[in-house]
Amino acid sequence: MSETIVNHGLFEGQDQMPTQMGFLPFPANLIFPPLGCHQSLKTFTTIAPSLVSSEAVSNTANLTETLLASVAQKPREDLTSTLGAGSQLLSLQRSSLNPWAWGDVSNCLGGRRSGGDNENHLGVTAMKMKKIKARRKVREPRFCFKTMSDVDVLDDGYKWRKYGQKVVKNTQHPRSYYRCTQDNCRVKKRVERLAEDPRMVITSYEGRHVHSPSNDLEDSQTTSQISNFLW
DNA sequence: CGGGTTTGACCTGCGC
DNA sequence: GCGCAGGTCAAACCCG
Numbered sequence: 001m002s003e004t005i006v007n008h009g010l011f012e013g014q015d016q017m018p019t020q021m022g023f024l025p026f027p028a029n030l031i032f033p034p035l036g037c038h039q040s041l042k043t044f045t046t047i048a049p050s051l052v053s054s055e056a057v058s059n060t061a062n063l064t065e066t067l068l069a070s071v072a073q074k075p076r077e078d079l080t081s082t083l084g085a086g087s088q089l090l091s092l093q094r095s096s097l098n099p100w101a102w103g104d105v106s107n108c109l110g111g112r113r114s115g116g117d118n119e120n121h122l123g124v125t126a127m128k129m130k131k132i133k134a135r136r137k138v139r140e141p142r143f144c145f146k147t148m149s150d151v152d153v154l155d156d157g158y159k160w161r162k163y164g165q166k167v168v169k170n171t172q173h174p175r176s177y178y179r180c181t182q183d184n185c186r187v188k189k190r191v192e193r194l195a196e197d198p199r200m201v202i203t204s205y206e207g208r209h210v211h212s213p214s215n216d217l218e219d220s221q222t223t224s225q226i227s228n229f230l231w
Numbered sequence: 232c233g234g235g236t237t238t239g240a241c242c243t244g245c246g247c
Numbered sequence: 248g249c250g251c252a253g254g255t256c257a258a259a260c261c262c263g
């Protein structure tokens with residue numbers, strides 16, 4: 001699988017070295033911001049070219065919905081045909097199918113945890129209730145993908161704050177947890193390296209941004225393209 | 232000094 | 248019920 005991904009030619013060439021904060025820009029020769037993301041996520045165009053070229057997908061927001069809908073409507077075994085063999089997209093699914101955000105991500109990474117939101121958590125103290133409420137997973141769209149990169153955190157145009165790091169079992173590479181720094185934006189990102197191939201970076205997103213990408217990295221063309229999108 | 236990172240502790244869910 | 252593993256918190260630390 002990794003070889004197929006390598007063949008997409010992502011991040012090849014020295015001109016794509018990290019620019020800041022260890023972020024790596026996505027190549028400019030790819031055209032479509034996937035899932036309403038900033039141009040740095042253009043790589044997603046390789047996942048479902050049929051969808052990208054579809055007239056129904058007139059903008060990034062539509063693409064997001066189209067992809068989400070297509071995944072939600074298809075059984076798991078059909079995803080490969082939808083997204084294309086050797087797809088970079090590891091997981092893309094409406095959260096209603098799995099209340100816990102990372103369930104599919106874990107699955108696609110070979111994890112065994114599927115998770116579950118216990119709505120009937122009884123007999124806890126007020127403090128615990130508060131924490132539970134704070135921790136309760138909102139059912140957000142989510143997906144993950146992998147790229148071949150020397151740096152862990154790809155520049156997707158948004159500003160992230162790291163809030164945790166965890167050593168994952170059976171891998172020497174830690175998993176990092178990021179949250180969008182924007183107020184009221186609850187999007188989270190999880191970054192880890194593939195145990196089987198440390199060159200591959202697994203990036204997982206949960207939720208939709210309620211704002212545009214950072215102005216610092218603004219690119220007028222992209223901005224006009226995604227001005228009303230909010231992935 | 233403000234904002235981001237690190238890291239150990241804590242919490243929760245799941246499997247046995 | 249217990250132990251394990253993953254996810255989150257938050258204090259300490261770092262840096263511009």
